[in-house]
Amino acid sequence: xxxxxxxxxxxxxxxxxxxxxxxxxxxxxxxxxxxxxxxxxxxxxxxxxxxxxxxxxxxxxxxxxxxxxxxxxxxxxxxxxxxxxxxxxxxxxxxxxxxxxxxxxxxxxxxxxxxxxxxxxxxxxxxxxxxxxxxxxxxxxxxxxxxxxxxxxxxxxxxxxxxxxxxxxxxxxxxxxxxxxx
Amino acid sequence: xxxxxxxxxxxxxxxxxxxxxxxxxxxxxxxxxxxxxxxxxxxxxxxxxxxxxxxxxxxxxxxxxxxxxxxxxxxxxxxxxxxxxxxxxxxxxxxxxxxxxxxxxxxxxxxxxxxxxxxxxxxxxxxxxxxxxxxxxxxxxxxxxxxxxxxxxxxxxxxxxxxxxxxxxxxxxxxxxxxxxxxxxxxxxxxxxxxxxxxxxxxxxxxxxxxxxxxxxxxxxxxxxxxxxxxxxxxxxxxxxxxxxxxxxxxxxxxxxxxxxxxxxxxxxxxxxxxxxxxxxxxxxxxxxxxx
Numbered sequence: 445x446x447x448x449x450x451x452x453x454x455x456x457x458x459x460x461x462x463x464x465x466x467x468x469x470x471x472x473x474x475x476x477x478x479x480x481x482x483x484x485x486x487x488x489x490x491x492x493x494x495x496x497x498x499x500x501x502x503x504x505x506x507x508x509x510x511x512x513x514x515x516x517x518x519x520x521x522x523x524x525x526x527x528x529x530x531x532x533x534x535x536x537x538x539x540x541x542x543x544x545x546x547x548x549x550x551x552x553x554x555x556x557x558x559x560x561x562x563x564x565x566x567x568x569x570x571x572x573x574x575x576x577x578x579x580x581x582x583x584x585x586x587x588x589x590x591x592x593x594x595x596x597x598x599x600x601x602x603x604x605x606x607x608x609x610x611x612x613x614x615x616x617x618x619x620x621x622x623x624x625x626x
Numbered sequence: 627x628x629x630x631x632x633x634x635x636x637x638x639x640x641x642x643x644x645x646x647x648x649x650x651x652x653x654x655x656x657x658x659x660x661x662x663x664x665x666x667x668x669x670x671x672x673x674x675x676x677x678x679x680x681x682x683x684x685x686x687x688x689x690x691x692x693x694x695x696x697x698x699x700x701x702x703x704x705x706x707x708x709x710x711x712x713x714x715x716x717x718x719x720x721x722x723x724x725x726x727x728x729x730x731x732x733x734x735x736x737x738x739x740x741x742x743x744x745x746x747x748x749x750x751x752x753x754x755x756x757x758x759x760x761x762x763x764x765x766x767x768x769x770x771x772x773x774x775x776x777x778x779x780x781x782x783x784x785x786x787x788x789x790x791x792x793x794x795x796x797x798x799x800x801x802x803x804x805x806x807x808x809x810x811x812x813x814x815x816x817x818x819x820x821x822x823x824x825x826x827x828x829x830x831x832x833x834x835x836x837x838x839x840x841x842x843x844x845x846x847x848x849x850x851x852x853x854x855x856x857x858x859x860x861x862x863x864x865x866x867x868x869x870x871x872x873x874x875x876x877x878x879x880x881x882x883x884x885x886x887x888x889x890x891x892x893x894x895x896x897x898x899x900x901x902x903x904x905x906x907x908x909x910x911x912x913x914x915x916x917x918x
Binding site for chain 2: 465468472473476477478480481482484485490493494497498505514515519520523524527528574585588589592594595610613614617618620621624625
């Protein structure tokens with residue numbers, strides 16, 4: 445009855461180190477939707493995302509001893525693995541910058557089309573948050589965070605000076621935080 | 627260090643969202659470890675990012691969890707190991723650090739690598755091109771060589787021909803000069819009459835040396851199967867003095883005939899090819915007497 449059990453952060457880390465399958469099961473149940481969401485957002489490909497998600501959880505399981513509490517929560521660490529693995533796959537697929545941008549333009553979330561069913565842990569409405577960001581801010585965050593573009597790449601792709609990209613990206617993140625913390 | 631200023635500089639946002647280049651990423655981690663305030667700010671940001679990411683949360687298809695648990699249970703067996711993604715298989719590549727954000731450098735590296743690849747490809751193409759050109763020019767040069775040699779050979783041949791020609795020409799000229807200079811030579815001009823009017827053959831005879839030559843200055847070519855024959859008139863008889871050619875080609879040529887001891891005159895008849903022992907008198911073309 446793992447479902448009703450909650451673990452503290454320390455217990456989770458300990459359990460992972462001890463290769464406790466119950467802990468692994470718990471982590472999957474609680475975090476797979478978030479990680480899967482990130483992977484899908486990066487790759488825009490559900491079939492591929494399933495494979496990547498599986499790899500990500502196996503990495504979490506195998507590299508648990510490399511987790512460093514000083515650098516952040518376990519979930520932050522897991523998120524980094526998911527994002528980095530997905531972006532590596534994206535790059536190994538030899539995606540061109542244009543394709544990355546194309547992917548974003550095609551993104552249903554940005555076009556305000558029907559949203560894919562997702563499990564939001566937060567009560568804050570998804571589109572409500574994004575509506576408060578300008579389209580440019582969303583594009584910047586997507587390119588940087590989900591497509592792993594460097595600020596130089598964004599500067600080239602959107603034809604905006606590098607300094608401006610830095611400022612606008614920072615403002616976008618700050619704006620995002622404000623919305624999330626309201 | 628002004629911690630507040632550092633926190634508000636925006637670098638922590640970039641750090642947490644994984645937007646910093648590797649070098650700066652490490653720098654921030656050092657500072658985070660040193661300043662609790664910075665660390666707290668980073669943790670705040672990380673929580674924000676977790677919440678932001680949750681916005682995109684999406685339930686993965688069912689069945690993955692069971693498959694994962696299955697792999698984990700069997701991971702120590704070869705069968706389980708083969709189910710792992712390549713980089714996780716034993717011997718596990720433990721050296722790859724998960725904390726390294728996306729291999730950012732790769733982006734740059736691959737572009738420089740690409741440039742190098744292009745440069746290498748260009749160099750190889752240039753090299754191949756030059757090899758081809760070498761072959762081309764080499765064969766061309768050997769071609770020139772052989773053509774040059776054949777030209778030289780042709781020139782030598784021509785030179786030799788010219789020399790022999792000039793020699794014979796010289797001989798003929800000398801012969802002509804001899805005839806002109808030798809007062810013993812008698813020149814007898816044979817002119818055509820009747821149907822043969824206009825035909826001229828000059829016979830020159832040396833009573834001392836007995837030599838006979840002729841120049842068919844104006845005599846048409848003999849019809850096919852026929853030949854001109856010169857006769858010496860002696861004691862009212864015609865004695866064969868040899869056959870000769872007519873036509874424009876030989877109009878300037880001195881043709882040597884059979885020697886004649888004595889001659890009262892000369893006559894020319896048209897005979898069957900090869901000449902005749904007796905003249906065919908109805909074929910008499912030209913005749914003239916030797917002036918005493």
